[in-house]
Each structure stands twice: as C-alpha cells, then as structure tokens.
Amino acid sequence: MRILVWGATGSVGSRVVAEATARGHSVTSVSRSGSDHLRGDASDPEDVARLSAGHDVVISATRPRDGSEGELVDTAKALLIGLRGSGARLVLVGGAASLLVPGSELTLMESPEFPAALLPIARACAAQYALVRSADALDWTYVSPPALLEPGTRTGRYRKGYDHLVTSAAGESSISVEDFAVALVDEAEQAQHIRQRFTVGY
Numbered sequence: 231m232r233i234l235v236w237g238a239t240g241s242v243g244s245r246v247v248a249e250a251t252a253r254g255h256s257v258t259s260v261s262r263s264g265s266d267h268l269r270g271d272a273s274d275p276e277d278v279a280r281l282s283a284g285h286d287v288v289i290s291a292t293r294p295r296d297g298s299e300g301e302l303v304d305t306a307k308a309l310l311i312g313l314r315g316s317g318a319r320l321v322l323v324g325g326a327a328s329l330l331v332p333g334s335e336l337t338l339m340e341s342p343e344f345p346a347a348l349l350p351i352a353r354a355c356a357a358q359y360a361l362v363r364s365a366d367a368l369d370w371t372y373v374s375p376p377a378l379l380e381p382g383t384r385t386g387r388y389r390k391g392y393d394h395l396v397t398s399a400a401g402e403s404s405i406s407v408e409d410f411a412v413a414l415v416d417e418a419e420q421a422q423h424i425r426q427r428f429t430v431g432y
Contacts, residue, residue, distance in 0.1 A: 233418055234258040234285040234318075236272040236309075237292035241381065242323055245411035246289055249384075253415060258285065273305045278312025287418040288313060291323040299354035306358045310365045319424070320370040321417055322362060325355025326377050326403075329429055330394045338377060338395060359427065371423045375410055376431035382406030388413050388430040396431030405431050 233250050237243035238259035250257045259267040260281055270277045272292050282288050290309055294301040306322065313320055327339035327348070338344060339352040362372050376396055388409050389396050395403045405413075413430045417423060 231287065231419065232256045232258070232285045233415075234260060234282050234288045236260050236270070236288065236290040237323075238267045239263065240291055240293055241407050242293075242379075242410060242414075243289075243291035245407050246291060246414050249408075249411040249415045250289075250418070253419075255415075255418075273301060273308045275308045275312040278308050279316065282313055282316055282318055285316075285318050287319045287321060289321045289323070289414055289418060291414075294351075294354070299350045302351075302354040302358045303361060306361050310362070310368065310370075314367045316368070318368075319418075319421060320368060321414060322358075322370060322372050323414070324359050324362075324372050324374050324427070325352060326374050326379075326395065326429070327352030328356040328359055329374055329391075332394050332397055363427075366425075369421075369424045371417055371421075371425075372427040373414060373417065374427060374429040376403040376405050376429065378402070378404035379407055379410060380404070382408060384408035384412065386412055388432065391429045391431070392427065394429075396429055398432055403431050 233255050235247050238247050239261040247259050260270040261267045270281045328337050397403045
C-alpha cells in the first residue's frame with residue numbers, strides 16, 4: 231500500500247511513518263520544512279493534489295503553532311479539495327475535545343475542569359471535524375485521540391470508541407503516541423470507519 235503522511239516530523243506523524251514502514255508499506259513523508267522529507271504545505275490544495283497523486287491513503291497529522299489554531303480548518307479544506315477525485319482515502323488526526331465525557335451529555339471541552347488555555351485549539355478541532363463531517367466527495371476517517379496522548383511504549387493494543395472518550399476502569403483516558411500510530415495504520419490498512427469518527431484509548 232502507498233501511504234503519504236503529512237506532518238511527518240511531528241510526534242504523531244513520525245511514529246506513523248515508522249509504524250507503516252515497519253509493516254512494509256511504501257511511505258512518502260511530507261513536512262513544511264522538508265529536511266529528510268518531501269517539502270509540502272498541507273494547507274495548499276495544489277500541494278496536496280500534487281504530492282498525494284498515486285497514493286492509496288493519505289494520513290494527515292499536522293498540528294498548528296500556538297496562536298495559529300485556525301490553520302486546522304484551512305488545512306482540512308485544502309485536503310478535502312486536493313484529494314477530490316484522487317481515489318485516495320483520507321485519515322485525519324483530529325482532537326479529543328469534542329468527544330463526549332462518559333456518563334455526561336457534555337463534551338470534554340464543555341466540562342468545568344477543561345483548561346481555558348486549551349479552548350482555542352479545542353474549538354479549532356471542533357470546527358475541523360464539522361467541516362470534514364460535511365464532506366461527501368471522498369472517503370475520510372476522522373481519528374480523535376484520547377484526553378492524554380504522550381510518548382511511551384508500543385504495546386500494539388488499544389480499545390475503540392466513537393463519540394465518547396475511551397476511559398479505563400480508573401476513569402483515565404490515555405494512550406501512547408506509539409499505540410495511537412498503530413491504530414492509525416490499522417485504519418489505513420483495514421478501512422473500517424469510512425466517513426466516520428472513531429477514538430482510541432487503553
């Protein structure tokens with residue numbers, strides 16, 4: 231399978247590249263800086279169309295700088311436009327804040343304990359998801375991480391959810407970035423959630 235990864239130098243993207251490569255896929259890594267990867271801008275529909283041509287799956291794991299949260303929506307628009315008619319599936323890494331808290335009708339970002347400092351990125355992710363959810367010109371999957379996503383170890387295990395946070399018996403919502411990458415590449419291979427959102431956790 232030919233997989234293109236946007237945001238390949240980031241925490242999630244770099245691990246997706248490693249996971250997909252280890253499974254024997256042909257992986258094209260793209261970042262804004264270029265460096266050891268192809269240089270491209272995921273917020274430019276022409277770059278998206280040009281670099282994604284010939285790929286089976288495009289995984290986008292870009293993350294905006296603080297103060298530039300609106301780039302999430304711009305990038306989602308560019309991906310949807312650039313991939314239209316390409317035949318490639320889009321697996322888009324989103325945010326957790328729009329997921330529902332188990333046992334509540336509130337989303338994570340609506341809960342009283344949600345940090346105010348994270349509201350800009352939370353609102354941008356919610357707008358990103360709303361935009362993607364309205365797309366009908368290509369096959370997409372929106373993947374929300376759990377509340378806590380940190381580097382750790384690869385166990386190869388995780389549990390899935392849909393619109394609710396996946397929590398442990400202790401009420402924790404977490405996964406290692408390595409196992410999050412496993413879930414993303416699993417979805418790239420298996421295409422189990424076409425035009426759906428899902429989330430994962432331990």
